[in-house]
Amino acid sequence: MIRLEQEPRPRRAKVLGVYLGMGVVAFALTGGVFAAYGVSPWEVYRALLEGTLGERQGLAEVLRRTLPLLLIGGGLTLAFRVGFFNIGAEGQLLMGAVGGTAVALFLPPGALSLPLMFLAGAVTGGLWALPAAWLRSRVDVNEILTTLMLNAVASSFVLYLVSGPWRGEQVQGYTYTDAFPDAASLPVLGETLVHWPTGVLGVVVALALQVLLTRTSLGYALRVVGASPRAARYAGLPTQRVVLLTGLLSGGAAGLAGVGEVAGIHHRLLDPTQLSLGYGFTAIIVAWLARGHPALVLLTAPLMGVILAGGDLLKISFNMPFRVIDVFSGVLLFCLISGEALARYRVRWGR
Amino acid sequence: MIDEMLQALLRALSFGTPLLLACLGTLVNERAGVVNLGVEGMMALGALTAFSVATETESLWLAVALSLVAGALAALLHGFVTLTLRANAYVSGLALTMLGLGVSGLLGNRYEGAILLEPAPELPFTVAAGVLAVGLWAFLYATRPGLVLRSVGENPAAADVLGVSVGGVRYLAVAFGGALAGLAGAFLSLAYRPAWTDGMTAGLGWIAVALVIFVGWSPLRAVLGSLFFGLLYYLQFRLQDQSRVPTELFAAMPYLLVVGVLALAGLRRTQGSAPAALGKPYHRGER
Numbered sequence: 001m002i003r004l005e006q007e008p009r010p011r012r013a014k015v016l017g018v019y020l021g022m023g024v025v026a027f028a029l030t031g032g033v034f035a036a037y038g039v040s041p042w043e044v045y046r047a048l049l050e051g052t053l054g055e056r057q058g059l060a061e062v063l064r065r066t067l068p069l070l071l072i073g074g075g076l077t078l079a080f081r082v083g084f085f086n087i088g089a090e091g092q093l094l095m096g097a098v099g100g101t102a103v104a105l106f107l108p109p110g111a112l113s114l115p116l117m118f119l120a121g122a123v124t125g126g127l128w129a130l131p132a133a134w135l136r137s138r139v140d141v142n143e144i145l146t147t148l149m150l151n152a153v154a155s156s157f158v159l160y161l162v163s164g165p166w167r168g169e170q171v172q173g174y175t176y177t178d179a180f181p182d183a184a185s186l187p188v189l190g191e192t193l194v195h196w197p198t199g200v201l202g203v204v205v206a207l208a209l210q211v212l213l214t215r216t217s218l219g220y221a222l223r224v225v226g227a228s229p230r231a232a233r234y235a236g237l238p239t240q241r242v243v244l245l246t247g248l249l250s251g252g253a254a255g256l257a258g259v260g261e262v263a264g265i266h267h268r269l270l271d272p273t274q275l276s277l278g279y280g281f282t283a284i285i286v287a288w289l290a291r292g293h294p295a296l297v298l299l300t301a302p303l304m305g306v307i308l309a310g311g312d313l314l315k316i317s318f319n320m321p322f323r324v325i326d327v328f329s330g331v332l333l334f335c336l337i338s339g340e341a342l343a344r345y346r347v348r349w350g351r
Numbered sequence: 352m353i354d355e356m357l358q359a360l361l362r363a364l365s366f367g368t369p370l371l372l373a374c375l376g377t378l379v380n381e382r383a384g385v386v387n388l389g390v391e392g393m394m395a396l397g398a399l400t401a402f403s404v405a406t407e408t409e410s411l412w413l414a415v416a417l418s419l420v421a422g423a424l425a426a427l428l429h430g431f432v433t434l435t436l437r438a439n440a441y442v443s444g445l446a447l448t449m450l451g452l453g454v455s456g457l458l459g460n461r462y463e464g465a466i467l468l469e470p471a472p473e474l475p476f477t478v479a480a481g482v483l484a485v486g487l488w489a490f491l492y493a494t495r496p497g498l499v500l501r502s503v504g505e506n507p508a509a510a511d512v513l514g515v516s517v518g519g520v521r522y523l524a525v526a527f528g529g530a531l532a533g534l535a536g537a538f539l540s541l542a543y544r545p546a547w548t549d550g551m552t553a554g555l556g557w558i559a560v561a562l563v564i565f566v567g568w569s570p571l572r573a574v575l576g577s578l579f580f581g582l583l584y585y586l587q588f589r590l591q592d593q594s595r596v597p598t599e600l601f602a603a604m605p606y607l608l609v610v611g612v613l614a615l616a617g618l619r620r621t622q623g624s625a626p627a628a629l630g631k632p633y634h635r636g637e638r
Contacts, residue, residue, distance in 0.1 A: 037457050085441055131610070139617030144388065144441055145561055146613060149606040152554060156603035164597060281449070288442065321463075321549060323456025330392075330450030334428070337438035337446070345437070 005346045015343045022339035026332045033327050039318055051313040052306050060192035061312065064265070066305030067195065068093065068257035068279040070202030073286030073297035073304075075253030078209050081292040082226040082246045088132060088147025089254040090280025091154030092125040094272055096255025097262045098158060099124030101177060101269040104262075105166070109183035117184060118201070118259050125255015126248040128154060133247025137240040151280070155272040162269055176270035186264040195264025198257070202301075205253055209294035222246065254280060278325060282308060285333055307332075359585055365473050365543065367581025369394070369535040371480040373559035374566070374573045375487055376531025380426075381563060382491065383524035384504035384628040387429050388444025390532045391556025392451020397422045397536025399455040402547040403462060405540075411471045415537050422533020423526040425451060430525040434518055437632050452550070462547040470545030476538045483531075487570040500524060504626035507633035517633050532556065554606070561609040564616060567624040580605065 031041030052058045072089045079086040086092075099120035104113065128150060135141035159175070168178035186195035213219040225232040225242045232239050257279065262269055269275070286304050290296035311325035373390050380387055400421035405414035429447050433440040491497040502510040503520045511517050535555070540547055558580060566572035587601040 033454055033457060037460070087445065135610075135614055135617060139614065141613045141617040142564075144445075145557075145564075146610050148557060149561070149609045152606040153603045153610075156599040156606075159602075160597050160599035163599075284442075284445065321456050321460050323453045323549060326449045326453025327457055328453075330446050330448075330453050333442065333446035333449065334432060337442050338432050338436050341432075341436035341438050 005348055007344060007346050010343050018339050018343040019336075022335040022342075026335040029331045029335075030328055033331075037320070039320075044314060044318065047317055048310040048313060051317070052309050057192075058309065058313070060189070060194055061309040062302065062305045063194045063199070064192065064305075065277075065279075065308040066302045067198045067202060067260055067264070068276075069283050069286050069301040069304055069308075070199065070297055071205055071257040071260070072254045072279055072283035073290065073301050074202065074206035074209050074294045075250035076283050076287035077290045077292060077294045077297055078213060078222070079246050079250040080226075080287050081213065082222050082242065083229065084133065084136065084243055084246045084250070085144045086129060086132070086147050086247065086250050087144055087284060088129060088150050088280070089250070089283055090276060090278065091147070091151035092128045092251040092254035093258040093261070093276050093280050094151075094154040094158050095128040096121035096125035096252075096258030097269060097275060098161065098258075099255060100259035100262055101166070101180075104180040104184035105177060109181040111183070113181070113183040114186065114197075114263065117263055118256055121255040121259035122252040123255070125258060126252035128255075129247040129251025130244065133244045136247075137243035158269065158272045158275065162271060166269060168268070176266075177268045180263065180267045184263060185267050186260065188264065193265050195260060198260030198264055201256060201260070203298065205256070206294050206297050209249070209253075213294060254283075277308060277312075277322075278329075279308075282325075282329060285329060285336070288333065288336055359582065359589070362585040363578055363581035364477055365581070366584040367577035367579075368473070368477045368480050369538050369543065369555055370559050370562060370580055371484065371573060371577035372476070372535035372538065373532045373556060374562045374577055375480070375483055375570060376422075376528035376535075377560055377563050378566075378568055378570060378573060379487065379500070379531075380521075380524040380528035381629055382504045382568060382626055383500050383521050384507060384626055384631065384633070385430070385433070385521050385525050385528075386440045386444065386630040387426060387447070387525060387528055388441060388560060389425065389429055389447025389451060390528075390559050391552055391554065392448035392455075393422045393425045393529050393532035394451070394536040394539070394552045394556045395455040395550075396425050396451045397533025398540035398551060399459040399462075399536075399547065400533065401537035402465075402467065402540035403459070405467055405471075406462065406465065409469070411469075411541060414541060415471075415534065418533040418537035419530040420533070422529040422531070422536070424529070426525045426529020426532070427522070429529075430522050433632070434521055434525070437634070440630060440632075448556070452552075456549040459547055459549060463549060465547055467541065467545035471541040473538070473542045476534075476542055481574060484570045484574045491570065501626070504628055507628050511633070511635055517635075532559075535559070558605055558609060561613065564625075565609075565612045567616075568626065569624075580608075583608065 034041045034044050052062050076089060100117040103117045103120045132143045132146040135146055136143040162177060163175040166177045168176060186197050188195050221237045221242055224237060225239050282304050286297055286300045289300040307328050314320045314324050315322060377390055397418040401414040401418035404417050405411055429443050432438045432443045499515055500520060503517050507517045539551055562576050566576040583605055
């Protein structure tokens, strides 16, 4: 029998060692799946490394994937710290893209176009998280289920818009809107798809959320609600309002990411499966890795950016289905949460 | 008219069968106090296992049996991570969904679009699900092991004092939940749509998770609940070509309904029927 003994203050070296070890285990397990698929894991990992970090174009792809993860991951880190398990970032991103698109298509283009788009995206993304936050705070409905269901609803809504009322006039048979005017498009680095203003926004949001959480009295309330809801109630903290605010902030950050994708890469609203490549779900791992410190997503988002860009690469060079990213994400998430347990507890064999 | 209604009922029964199977399994492991959100992933694994076995061996029995095993094994992974390693059950379930969808999509690639030449009949699955619902109801409320299972979900500390192995019961319940999710997947790929396509579970697993709350953790009400959702699915397909309402609204309907149902359940405080220790890890001597 395996028995676990709590270790309140594990040494930093042990924590780091456990996480590195679990990382190796994750790659070994994923390699096993590749082998079962009929491809040599060595070849896969070599191609992955060379194609992402080994060349300029690959690096640009990694950065491009990192941008939305920075924003969503920062917001989710805050939400998880407060104990609001928002897994609806995918839908909030889509709704943010809808808000940004509305501004780009229906307001006269001008110098204010981009700021207004980001503002609208933050609002629509935040509002999409609000019903789940409200249900959670008022009637104790599990937010994991509601946010997840709202993902599917948002996806249907975007599909409805691009194939119905917002469908472009010049597009024939395709499901997307007309292209945005130039004033509603984000500048990019050189020949790449790296829309850097979104990155700046991501860094600012991550740092701002970190300051909010650790240096303000509101942040103190957030942390108490997350650590012990009961203590927060006894202390007279406005628990319900804290949860609502958390929903708005994390949904708003995902909404910003949605605007970045449409304004920086696609320049139009399009089919939800092409609009986001599961950023909302990958960002859960980004946030989980950041362990409650929004600023840490500056490190963890690029890490997952490598995996997303790598998954794309594997699709092309090994003709793999897009699910390869789910394999990476699932195994990594399992290893991470197991690693957390192994770091916090000492394993004993025997009774 | 009568014909039409009979047709609707039959289709609703068929649509509702995978929901009922997955819902009953999840209901049992939640009655033991364990949350497993990985149903969608386990269903996908069960569907692929059943389809590949049926294709390779031409034995439907073996296909069904191994889909049960695949679902149970996947669930045991969740059990190990959450019960033994004490990791967050919600995140683990999410990881299981990603892993199940990912692995089945990747390994199922070679069967993509393939169809089964001799599909299984739907009726035995539907009948089995109905019988199982009644059987589980009798098990939970009229037998000693059923009482033990419920006590582990309601008050694990008391069960422990009485000599019940809380961990053992929870592991068994989790494996049972996974096996039924695997069976639900097998129904999809062997009978309902005797073919394999990536993502063919199409969110049914998540609806089953919500259905458990909808039916208040009762196996008999699960029959009615899955019939209701089955009818909804039927209407979605039936009304799609006739009405002016956009098809996307029908596609979003089950999800909107789940949110609505959860909200209603919360407002009416019927969540009181949830097992008291649901989602709470139990370890002797702590707390």
